[in-house]
Amino acid sequence: MRRTSSTIRKRRSPRHPRTGRAAAALAAGALALSLSACGGGGDGGGNDPGGGTQGTGSTVTLPELNGQSIEVAAVWTGTEQANFKKVLAEFEKRTGAKVTFVPAQDPIINFLGSKIAGGQPPDVALLPQPGAIKQAVDRKWAKPLGAEAVKELQENYSQGWQDIGKVDGRQYGAYYKAANKSLIWYNAQVFENAGASEPKTWKELLTTAQTVYDSGVTPFSIGGADGWTLTDWFENVYLSQAGPEKYDQLAQHEIKWTDQSVADALKTLAEIWGKKDYIAGGANGALQTEFPASVTQTFTGGDQPKAAMVFEGDFVQVNIGETEAKVGTEAKVFPFPAVGETAPVVSGGDAAVILEDSEAAQALVTFLASPDAATIQAKLGGYLSPNKNVENSAYPNDVQRKIAKALVDAGDDFRFDMSDQAPQAFGGTPGKGEWKILQDFLKNPQDVAGTQRKLEAEAAAAYGG
Known part of the structure; x- marks a missing residue:
């Protein structure tokens, strides 16, 4: 899974939930409680990956679309793409339409621009950022969702998840997929051998890392070749340390990246990034490690893997599935530890947006906004839906059920x-902007002030001043 941000004119990011510290603490507490209650990683037993929601049958009415064809574009690959194609196959079965999946390149906004310029836009695209939806609307690419799709969203989604798919009050995006990006996964055998415990605070995380290191295993695996993983590290530290209000301000560039709160977060990151022996391969090795490999190298090699822990979202389970480790037993997870008063809860997601308006395109997005579609992919694992009417029992193991319930x-x-809220030039382009600057900071985490200056210069240019 990955997402890239969009290029937007001088403006604030689209409206998103603004909640206070108490609300963030409540969410973080629910996440921590739910994960700590996880037992083993049962497979859910006999979940059929087809059909409607468990125990309820089909809940969404779809039109007959015999003879109609549509294309759907997304950056998903591997197991993630294969599982989504099973959802599309169910739509075909119910409607008679033909759906073709179009693999997109990252960043998807640039990919769509070239397809549109060539007169071959896909009918529907899965966009991974609120800013990308806004750009698609500004460029008159995106079409508003129809009444049936809006009805599904209103019935199945919280107001916050509806709002981040809106532009100027109109619904353009349906968030089909979500991510809980405040998780650290670990090799349970390594922890057991080392006598390490799950930390609840950043200070405890550093102690756990040292305990693991002393046992002869490198503490962390970092997929630094993909710059977005580094932005996720920063965001979790910043949200917990600076608080939700500052997080909102920085996300909209209402405060500068030279602010002391940014310096504090970078110095905190340096407590791990600055210890080359704490990172598999050191900084140079991490910068040559792509995200999927950062996961698999944590869960291969038995109790002597290349690293004991890897930070990233619930979607890590897809990559764990490529190893012999079982989620909930060999591969366990704990919430990103609290740096400040509360632990962070950072989410991401992918929204279905219509580019070529038609009955079939509207029907597909309506289907994707229903519990029926989400339940199919939930049963297959490595997926999280913000749809509140997906039955929790649809998820294939205890860990994922707990993460889904917390969300x-x-x-x-x-x-x-x-x-994902930032202009693409700053927050979502490989080798540029925040991605590149944080990659450079991983190599030289002593240069806090210089990193801040570079971040601010790039952000100011991207946001238009």
């Missing part, structure tokens, strides 16, 4: 990925 229970009390 739904949080309601509107979350923060969306900061870099």
